[in-house]
Amino acid sequence: MPHINLLPWRELQREESKKKFVTILVGIVLACFLSMYLLSMFYSALKDGQNLKNNYLSSEISMLDRKISDIRELDKRKENLQQRMRLIEELQSSRNLGTQIMDEVTKIVPQGIYLTKLERRGNQIYVLGRSESNNRLSTMIRQVQSSYLLERLTMQDIVAGDQSSRLLSDFSMEFYVKPFDEIGEVRNEP
Template sequence: MPHINLLPWREQQRKESHNKFVAILGVVVVLCIFSMFLLSSFYSSLHDGQNIKNSYLSNEIGLLDQRIREINQLDKKKENLQQRMRLIEELQSSRNLGTQIMDEVAKIVPAGVYLTKLERRGNRILVVGRSESNNRLSSMLRQVQSSYLLERPVMQGIIAGEQTSRLLSDFNMEFYVKPFDKITEVANEP
């Protein structure tokens, strides 16, 4: 037995163990690198998928923004058309306003009051005339206040005067035509 040398066998076994260890280590490194590659490609595909979703959403948001702009433009057109319609309605209703004013003035002027001048400036009407008494003028003021078309009567002055055998007072008065919306409210009431 003394002639058996176990050292080369141990040496050989060590080399084989070392080779196995290196092989296993190589396989583990390759598996790690492969798993890192798979993991990297998985996250890369997730990232690419999210980028695709984001670009799709960006396109859809762009389309929706365009539709919102179109809707806003349509709203502006609608508002312009409604404003035009209101203007046309006002013009249509005020078409006979001069005739209505003359008719209403004829209704509010009591007997004994004579108009010498009637002038319209926008919504303001200036009246110059003569009256037999101040009571008749106050009656005219009350008639203007209760009118559906006229409002805010203001007596600017009364000047007592003499003409032939009758006493007549000269007066200046102004009142206003009611705005269109007030006239239509009164006209639409039952």
């Protein structure tokens, strides 16, 4: 056995080991590339799916935004219509306001008070008159304060009568007609 040369066999063994190593290395590299490719395809599919969902949500959001703007527009129209209806109701109820004011003034003026001037400026009513006594004038003031239609009485002045008619005192006052909302609430109460 001393004459057996093992060098070529070892060389062949090394060559085969190198080939196996290169084959295994190439296999591992291919497996890594394949797994990376598959992972990339998987995440690309997930990304595409998410993009589809995002696009769908964006289209739905834009459709809902249009509906919201339509609803806001309808709310504006509704508010305008309600405002018009309130104005029409106010005009309808204030149509007879002059008559109601005159009727209420006749109710609040007691005997012994004579009105010489009654003037209306918007919601303000200015009254000039003569009174037989201050008690009758205070009765009138109380009746104005308890009126459903009149409010905010301001007594301007009371002047004792001059020499020729000492019995009558001149007075001036002003009061206001209550706003429509307050009149309607008071009238609707039982």
